[in-house]
Amino acid sequence: MGRVILAILLAITFLCCGGFTVESAEPKVGGRLTVVQWEDPLNINPMFHKSDIAMNRISSNVFDALLEWDFDQKKLVPMLAEEWFQKNPTTWVFKIRKGVQFHKGYGELTAEDVVFTANYILQKNAPTKFLFDFVKEAIMVDKYTVEYRLERPHAPFLLSSAAGIGGMIVCKKAFEEKGVDVFNRNPVGTGPFEFVDWVPGSHITLKRFDKYWQKGLPYIGTLVWKTIPEAYTAQTMLRAGEIDFLPAPNFKDIKSLEKLPNVEIQSVGGANWDYLTFDCKKKPFDNKKVRQAIAYAIDRQAIVDAVYYGLAEADDDPLPTGYLGADPDVMAYPNKANIEKAKQLLTEAGYPNGFETTIITSSKENLRRVTQIVTEQLKKIGVRAKIEQLDMATYVKRTRAASDFEVELEDIGIMSADPDSAFWWFHHSGTVRMHGHENAAIDAKLEEGRSTGDTGKRAKIYQEVTKMILEESPYVYFCHVSKVNAYTNKLKGYKATPLDIELKFHKAWLDR
Amino acid sequence: MGRVKLLMPGPKEFSGEKRAIPHTQWALFWRKFRKIALAKVGAITLLMLGLCAVLAPYLGLPSITEMDLSQSATPPTWLHPLGTDSYGRDLLARLIYGARVSLSVGLSSVGLSMLAGIPLGLLAGYFRGKLDSILMRLMDAIFSFPPILLAIALVAILGPSAGTVVIALSVVYTPRFARVVRSSTLAESELEYVLSARAIGASHWRIMFIQVLPNVVGPITVQATVTFAYAIITEASLSFLGLGVQPPSPSWGLMLNEARMYIEDAPYYPIFPGLAIVIAVLAINLFGDGLRDALDPRQQRGE
């Protein structure tokens, strides 16, 4: 009897303690969160998207898109658009949510703003235009209905042009009133946070928008984006409590950050890849076997361990797990290298003693380390590579403006949740990142993937494309680097997404 | 002894002599010792650095390029007396090889700027007039521009590398030599021996290079040591910014930049390359100071 009572008492004690350790589920409104960015954004306007992570992250808090891709449920959810459907294969109709307010008293969001945004991008050749392939124009049907007319059926349309950066809507009135230069530094959108001020080189302040259409959200009172160019500085400040949120700390520091009592680490599989590619027009890379040999020679797991301390997913293909068409069983090249096969292929290709080449890479610290590891690994099959580390401007010029290289090693963050964005700009003829490897079969498959609406069919198509690309091996993929965030444990409710460009705080709150 | 008040110049030294007469045995000894000691310390250190630079490949040092990322930035041990760098390479070995880079870039820059600046200075000081004006205008323009900015501009155009740094530094430091040589030449060419040489009919070139130049060696040497010191610091600065010597070459400035990430976990790591720079430059400065003292004619009198 005594034992039973003891057991019950213990159980009650456990429950009470357990009860106390459960997070208080009530989000608190207010508080100030300081987030680190490596550099000032160039501007804050989703129409002017560039390879600028800072801009995209801030935009995802100041602006909303028509739709949003939910990575967990793997489907599109309504945002500014309540309903959407295809009227015919080349026309998409969006019903705009009523009562959505713009910041700073600029009134209600209507179809006019949506049409204005889309058409501005299309007609003024705004940089975001590359996410609007095959979109002809946007038409206002009535105050809350918009039609997008396409030139031909284009499957990636929703994810590229209606969700994410492409789908963000700016305030027409504010834009016309302020003019593009002022607006870009003083933006007006419908997002959960509104712009307060920008001190160049120092910080950008956003504050809670109390008329946000998602009632109750956001919780955080003030969101400050502080520009700190060095990761180690940001880290010291995180330890000292001077900043609250550090996206992407140095990988080597993550272990020691984890030990800190006031810091939490959250890591999510990243939608990006580290890779190397060849100018397939130059010898010896015009020979498929050479490319395959190199793909076999890379010890991907070693890269993951040494450079990313295990916080990356070794993979030989461009689709991270979870993407449509990704198939973890399709593994052409093992994560640990196969040196014999690589040497054999090289011999078959006519290079039994290997050859010499030059690998160029940019100034990114992690990539430099990857390059040095890869160079060491390639030595084992007789490929003696010299490394050329270039500053960003020269690197971009030599790899994009002209194919002035033999081998380049780079990383890419995928732009949208649609698998097309992982393939098209890199493997289709005529795009800037495709270097000399024109393959009609791959082109045809990619085009099919774009024009087919059926999800099941598309999955199959992209699986096939993956197989073909692995066979031809114009790109050798290493891994998908995880997105790691380190932040104060006072921050609750924050959920990261795999896309590098998003850092949205609408559901997060501070336990003060 | 009590507090000795300001020492007045003695009766013999009217001509701006700075030497004071020491009043105590200790002061006398100390002054002699100092003159020998510091400059010699500088000279010896320089010599050792030079030896390191020259003999580096023969010292049986661990590889400075082979990486072992599992040994990133480890603390000093018997195997690695100064620890390892961020890529797992032996820090001490890299510092020793770094001496090669710093000293060679420094010496080349000084050499080239002497090659350019000395003739320019001679021409300006000897011929005077329009030539002098134009040359000095040009030299002043370069001289009043902060060296770093000029160097960055040149490096941006030519692309960062050790060679570019040498060229940039040579351009930046040429005016120093030109000016020094010019003022000495101006003074010298008023002297008797030059005037008489001209009267005899010796050619200008002969006079300039064979007669005037040797007498100008003193100031040139002093300037050379000063410039050498600046060159080493500027090369380190450029490499620190990523605009100088490129990896995997071991430049001290570059190593310091790589070490910045480890300020929290391994604060000793950034100190070593920085210390290397300070030691080298300090040695040059001490040596240079001693040289200047020795070469200064005024201070050879009244001892």
Added chain:
Amino acid sequence: MIKARYVINRLLQIPISLLIISILVFFLIHLTPGDPVELALPPGASRELANQIRQQLGLDRPFHEQYTNWLFNAMKGDLGKSIQTGEKVNDMLIDRLPVTVTLATTATVISVVVSLVGVFAAIRFHRKTDYVIMLFSTIGISVPNFFAGILLIIFFGVFLRILPISGFVNPLKDPIEGMRHLVMPAISLGLLYAALHTRMVRSSMLDILNQDFIRTARAKGLREYQVILRHGLRNALLPIVTVVGMSYAYMLGGSIIIEQVFAIPGIGRLLIIAVTSRDFPVIQGVLLIVGITFLMINFLTDLLYGIIDPRIKY
């Protein structure tokens, strides 16, 4: 005495020098490999888009046309827009110049205040004080400014955690925070010049102290400190005044590195960012402002020197 003609002459030379500088800079920058447009575009952008933007910005016109366009606009006060951000270069400069000026001024003040130690070195000539001060000054000129910065960061920022290791706060708006953020960068930047100025003050003081008029003053029976302060110091410090001008100009160059180390949003960092992204208008604008600053400083320094030193005749 200074003749008005000389002054006008020098003043007129400034625009000419500026012109030459701007031409040189323009051509040099355009010779650099690297294309700002490609750098400014997302990875998926097509070549057509890049060419269109290049056309819009006028980057496909021949050099001399681009230069004359820029020059005309510059003379109207319009320095163009950044290729990367679209911001007006004028605005960028206005935002960042005061920051660098604050840093350089603080560093200069520190270096001048510290250099007064040279007076003591001169007084206690060849005694322990002198040697110690000279040793410190020799060390001071041997430490690169970025290393000094890193040492300060390690000690005060990481070890003691009493000073912030990056960023800038306007001291006029928030004096305490502003000073806290300025201390380490200003000391790092000013260290070299503090050492140099100390040597100069000492040397100049020594010269003065050995001169006749000092001995006269002593003979008159004035007390030592009066001799030093009233007659010696003032004259000794005059040459320093003119050197400070040059040091200030050089510090603008040194601030480039310090701004990198301490993440201070000044002109130096702006220049580095612009050079890395080949943002021509920004580079031009920064170098133009810097050029004007030097020429003005040189001019004023020469003028000052002429006023102060009665022996110089123009």
